[in-house]
Amino acid sequence: APAPTPLPPGASAGEEAAQPPSPPPAAATLFQPAAWTAGSWSITPQLALAAGHNDNLRLQSSAAIASPFIALFPSLTAARPAGEGHDQLSWRSEWTRFTGSRVDSTLNTELAAEGMRLLDEQTALAWRLAWQDWHDAVGQAAPDQPVDAADHFRAMALGAVWRHDAGDAAQHRTELEPTLSRKRYQNHLEVTEQANADSASLVGRYLFTLAPSRRVGPELRVVRTRFVLTDQALSNTSWRASAMWQWDATETFNGTARLGREQRHFDRFRPPYSGTTWDADLHWLARPTTQLDFSASRAALDAPGEGADQAVSRRFALSWTQVWSPQWRATLSASHNRNQYVNAALPRQDRLRSLDLGLRCDVARNWQLGLNIGWAQRRSSISAFDFTRHLNSLVLTAAL
Numbered sequence: 001a002p003a004p005t006p007l008p009p010g011a012s013a014g015e016e017a018a019q020p021p022s023p024p025p026a027a028a029t030l031f032q033p034a035a036w037t038a039g040s041w042s043i044t045p046q047l048a049l050a051a052g053h054n055d056n057l058r059l060q061s062s063a064a065i066a067s068p069f070i071a072l073f074p075s076l077t078a079a080r081p082a083g084e085g086h087d088q089l090s091w092r093s094e095w096t097r098f099t100g101s102r103v104d105s106t107l108n109t110e111l112a113a114e115g116m117r118l119l120d121e122q123t124a125l126a127w128r129l130a131w132q133d134w135h136d137a138v139g140q141a142a143p144d145q146p147v148d149a150a151d152h153f154r155a156m157a158l159g160a161v162w163r164h165d166a167g168d169a170a171q172h173r174t175e176l177e178p179t180l181s182r183k184r185y186q187n188h189l190e191v192t193e194q195a196n197a198d199s200a201s202l203v204g205r206y207l208f209t210l211a212p213s214r215r216v217g218p219e220l221r222v223v224r225t226r227f228v229l230t231d232q233a234l235s236n237t238s239w240r241a242s243a244m245w246q247w248d249a250t251e252t253f254n255g256t257a258r259l260g261r262e263q264r265h266f267d268r269f270r271p272p273y274s275g276t277t278w279d280a281d282l283h284w285l286a287r288p289t290t291q292l293d294f295s296a297s298r299a300a301l302d303a304p305g306e307g308a309d310q311a312v313s314r315r316f317a318l319s320w321t322q323v324w325s326p327q328w329r330a331t332l333s334a335s336h337n338r339n340q341y342v343n344a345a346l347p348r349q350d351r352l353r354s355l356d357l358g359l360r361c362d363v364a365r366n367w368q369l370g371l372n373i374g375w376a377q378r379r380s381s382i383s384a385f386d387f388t389r390h391l392n393s394l395v396l397t398a399a400l
Helices: 013-018 189-195
Strands: 036-038 041-054 067-082 085-098 106-120 123-135 152-166 172-185 197-211 214-227 236-247 253-266 273-287 290-301 310-323 328-342 348-364 367-380 387-399
Touching: 172 189, 197 236, 236 273, 253 290
Parallel strands: none
Antiparallel strands: 036 041, 041 067, 041 387, 067 085, 085 106, 106 123, 123 152, 152 172, 172 197, 197 214, 214 236, 236 253, 253 273, 273 290, 290 310, 310 328, 328 348, 348 367, 367 387
């Protein structure tokens, strides 16, 4: 049972520039961080230093703020075996300084604890608890507003995955995934308070093994979201019923795909929503040195502060990773995202496209050098939301 990830990390300009792409799993690489040992614990510290340039810090349609930046990304992971499972504690932080716009500089921190246990030969339990003190990437988008600090929030989430296999060769698989989360903004409350929310979700699925490494079955997902600012009437309950296909990891292929229907019911005032939902996440190792990754999704998302009931989002992403040698590899990624805002005060539809190239050179077992070149563009039916951004960086990572 894989450890759940209930709290996605906030993405700021510096971190987005410094994240290295994952190489194909079958390809050997020179960069292999080692761990210190303290009793049964293995401790892995890392530090990344990024320097680069962002030509549109706040994703504005005009009067864009551009600046060079430097960023530090320290992290520390401690892991240990625990019976038939493991425990892990982790800390990561991000300090970003924009030399041309000091007010956009941020310090972000995340603490997490997770673990996995085999309860018996056929049952496993994994869990993850995470806490963040983070900032949104965009603090202000209108060029006629005064420059102010990025929106600052604190969030906490707890998630778990319980899995039970039954029958010959684990032919029948049952999974339950409960999650709780909480998010509170710390500044600009006259605007950001609209996004303060508590949520609880439960996912249940049954998968039947059709063939080795191939499973199919139904999935039911219910998400309850309560927004603290009740006068926006955004609190809702979402139900998704889907058919699911799962390909367990083989030497060359793995992934999941879902197709189903979604129903969203608001507590008051707003009409219910019904629509098709689907998603796919596929990974193909075409050759030992070449990997293709594809993801796609369609779902209704909460859109606090946008003056709409929800945003129906369609997203497609494709990436190609090539390993030329144990030292050199590259990843080219492209994505297309379309958001349709439902029952918005002003009809609005956005299209967001991005293209990113990442080059990695493993200088030694504990040193890595990276170059990132990124482009993103949004075109909206409301021109004030248009933007184009170029984000480039050079990253040096050390396994201490």
